[in-house]
Amino acid sequence: MKPLNILSFFLCLVFTTDCFAQDPYLTITSKDSINGAPKFKSSMGVHMKLNGYLDLFGGLQGNDTFNIGYINVFGDDDETSLNVDMYQTQIRWSTFIVMPDGQKIKAIVESDFWGGNGHVRLRKAYVESKHWQIGQNWNNFGDEDLWPNIMELEGPPSGIWLRNPHVKYMNTFNDEKWKYEISLEAPQDDYFTLQEIQPFLDDTHQSTPDVTFAMTYQKAWGHLRLASILRNIKYKLNDKVDNFFGYGATFSGKHTVGRNCFQFQLVGGEGISSYLTTISGFGYDGYPAVGNDFKGTLAFGGWVTYEYFFNEKLHGNAVFGYTRYSTDDSERYVVIDESEAELDYIAGDFRHRHYYGILNLMYDAYDRMTLGLEVDYGVKSVNFDGNIDGIYFDDTFKRDAMRISFGFMFDL
Incomplete structure (x- = not known):
């Protein structure tokens, strides 16, 4: 094998990425064929993205994504804020190998600069055959083929775009229109703190993987997909370790x-908060309820998007999303306002709602280059309902945010 082919073969075992609509400029193929x-074919590509955002009002100033969960409902800072960065730029390596029996193997490694202050972050790293995928990729509970064509990176609040290590098996029922996928996912846990509340839980180690099952119906026009998840989540409360189920x-x-x-x-489900994009990292999968019980947090939502091409170069997108999660009869939690004053709510309820909308225009100025301008608008509503020292309290805090996002994308 020639030195160049040896290098390509090594890269194909170590690096790779999802394919662009067109091959990256740096693509090496072997002379041998099957x-x-x-x-084998090995490619290195760069998805370059300039991300600009002008916060017109609301509690998201300085946040590099339009995450409705970050809105500070207790705040009143409406100062305009302008930021520009290149952190969403992605570096992609991909390799495709054809085995002697005709089976195709691909390997993917993809990184961006979203690790904080421009540090490199691993997005994907996996190997996939006809029936198996091993490594880190989009979680099987979501839908890998979905993504609204938008400038901001967060996406709708109920979107499921978690990437975690897993082992996944894929097959069909002897009918290519039907595909099923079963996976064991690295366990996720997210029930410790929220921007507004604290449920008094301690960290503990998880010991069982999350299990998913998905079924997809595929046609030339697109697809329909139904997925499910079952989780066993450990928690620690008052130095006692126990578990509850999420689904x-x-x-x-x-x-x-x-x-x-x-x-x-x-x-929709209970104990799945860590999988929803604007709840993950803020809420918790479960909470201590009255009667020494522990419940999974109820969460549900949805989003829709439509992309329309006015001509070959100009196209626009509309996105609308909603998410709601809640606790009923919480035994205790602390509400934290902007001044960090704490109020102890006993046997209370908690309601959390996110509303999300986007309109944009995109222009494909050149081959592989797109310019975009969009308006992002979101509302966060939080309701507390409970007793403080025997006194009933019921109040709702609501705040909206509006942002102009702009930038360009270029694929090398």
């Missing part, structure tokens, strides 16, 4: 007519 296809389901789909595209996703 069934008319190169024995959920999603229904999603994508339909294309020409280049125009409609997408949607619905999600």
Whole structure:
């Protein structure tokens, strides 16, 4: 094997990435072929993205994504804020190998600069054959083929775009239109603190993987997908370790007519907060309830998006999303306002709602280059309902935010 081919073969075992609509400029293929296809192909690509955002009002100043969960409902800072960065730029390596029996193997490694202050962060790293995928990729509870074509990176609040290590098995029922996937996912836990509340839980080690099952119906026009998840979540309360079960389901789909595209996703369940994009890291999967019980946090939501092409270069997108999660009869939690004063609510309820909307225009100025301008608007509503020292209290805190996002994307 020639030195260049040896280098390519090494890269294919170590690096790779998802394919662009077109191959990256740096693509190496072997001269050997199997069934008319190169024995292996290795590529390095860069998805360059300038991310600019002007916060017009609301509690998201300085946040690099339009995460509705970050809105400070107790705050009143409406100062305009302008930021520009290149942290969403991605570096991608990909390799595709054709085995002697014709089976294709691909390996993927993808990073961006979203690790804080421009530090490199691992997005994906996995190897995939016809039936197996091992490594870190999009979680099987979500829908890998969905993403609204928007400038801001967070996406709708109920979106499921968690990437974690897993082992996944894929197959069909001897009918390529139907595909099922079963996976063991690295355990997630998220029930310790929220921007507004603290449920008094201590960290503990998880010991069982999350289990998912998904079924996809695929046609030329797009697909429909139903996925489910079952979780066993350990927690520690008052130095006692125990566990509770979480479960959920999603229904999603994508339909294309020409280049125009409609997408949607619905999600619901208990103990799945760590999988929802603007709840993960803020809420918790479960909470201590009255009667020495422990419950999974109820969460549900959905989003829809439509992309329309006005001509070959100009296209626009509309996105709408909603998420709600709540606790009933919480035994105790602390509410934290902007001044960090704490109020102890006993046997209280908690309601959390996110509303999300986006309109944008995108212009494909050149091959592989897109310019975009969009308006982002969101509302966060928090309701507390409980007793403080025997005195009933019921109040709602609401705040909205509006942002102009802009930038360009270029694929090398």
